Amino acid sequence: MPIIKLDAIDSTNRYLRKLTNEEVVKDYTTVVTKHQTNGRGQMGTIWNSESSKNLTFSVFKDVSKQHIEYPFYISIATSLALIKSLQSFSIPKLSVKWPNDILSEDKKICGILIENVIKQSHITASIIGIGLNINQTQFEGLPKASSLKLLSGRTFYLDEVLDVVLKNLKYYFNILKSQDYSNLKREYEMYLFRKNKPSTFKDAEGCVFSGFIKNVSVSGNLRVLLEDEIIKEYDLKDITLLY
Ligand code: BTN
Numbered sequence: 001m002p003i004i005k006l007d008a009i010d011s012t013n014r015y016l017r018k019l020t021n022e023e024v025v026k027d028y029t030t031v032v033t034k035h036q037t038n039g040r041g042q043m044g045t046i047w048n049s050e051s052s053k054n055l056t057f058s059v060f061k062d063v064s065k066q067h068i069e070y071p072f073y074i075s076i077a078t079s080l081a082l083i084k085s086l087q088s089f090s091i092p093k094l095s096v097k098w099p100n101d102i103l104s105e106d107k108k109i110c111g112i113l114i115e116n117v118i119k120q121s122h123i124t125a126s127i128i129g130i131g132l133n134i135n136q137t138q139f140e141g142l143p144k145a146s147s148l149k150l151l152s153g154r155t156f157y158l159d160e161v162l163d164v165v166l167k168n169l170k171y172y173f174n175i176l177k178s179q180d181y182s183n184l185k186r187e188y189e190m191y192l193f194r195k196n197k198p199s200t201f202k203d204a205e206g207c208v209f210s211g212f213i214k215n216v217s218v219s220g221n222l223r224v225l226l227e228d229e230i231i232k233e234y235d236l237k238d239i240t241l242l243y
Helices: 012-022 072-088 148-152 158-177 181-190
Strands: 003-009 030-036 055-062 094-097 101-104 107-119 122-132 198-203 208-216 222-225 231-234 239-241
Touching (some): 003 012, 012 107, 012 122, 030 158, 072 101, 072 107, 072 122, 072 181, 181 208
Antiparallel strands (some): 030 055, 055 122, 094 101, 107 122, 208 222
16 A cells, blocks of 8 residues: 655645546555644644644545445544554543544643545545644644654654554454444444533524533434433534533
């Protein structure tokens, strides 16, 4: 599987997307860079990462031979691959903040941006962008961010971590291919941040309310237990977890 290493690029997701428009890209083709000049985060945010200290990479996953009914399972497989990788480096107290922020000791260490390639209303491929904080130790203005080094005291080889993540992506995407959806969802829910704990949310209208995160729906909505035993489903754009 090709690994394209770049010194600097605006965004590895954007680079890989452009490549798919220009040539046939092999499954698991990976683009990794030391420095992103315009890294992209979820919901139109910016992903900043100190040059050469962290992993910023994107993986092309061909799913054209599969019928992906629920795209959220791509997010589940990716999140689990990261959790399994980080466990192998003994990173403590890992969780997934819905939909796919990876936390350790309640601090964000990894962000995932998945962009699907859709042809004739079917997902044919996904561009899986991963920003994993590794050896960076200062996160100015980001009190909820951390890195593997801050959590473990160790300095990591970026290539070694990348190898492990790619191996685990293959492992979980093979499970997805075998259509073992219920086990994937069950495993994901095991790591759900603040599951069954009282939490405060803000809805799209700015109203603050509390509830208990229970699980996720097959389409990836967050299911929250509210007053009077009512469980309500929320889409990503409809809810923010405050604490
Ligand atoms: C988030 O907002 O949490 C998602 C961040 C995703 C960042 C990664 S870094 C590599 C890839 N290229 C991008 O431009 N973004 C993703």
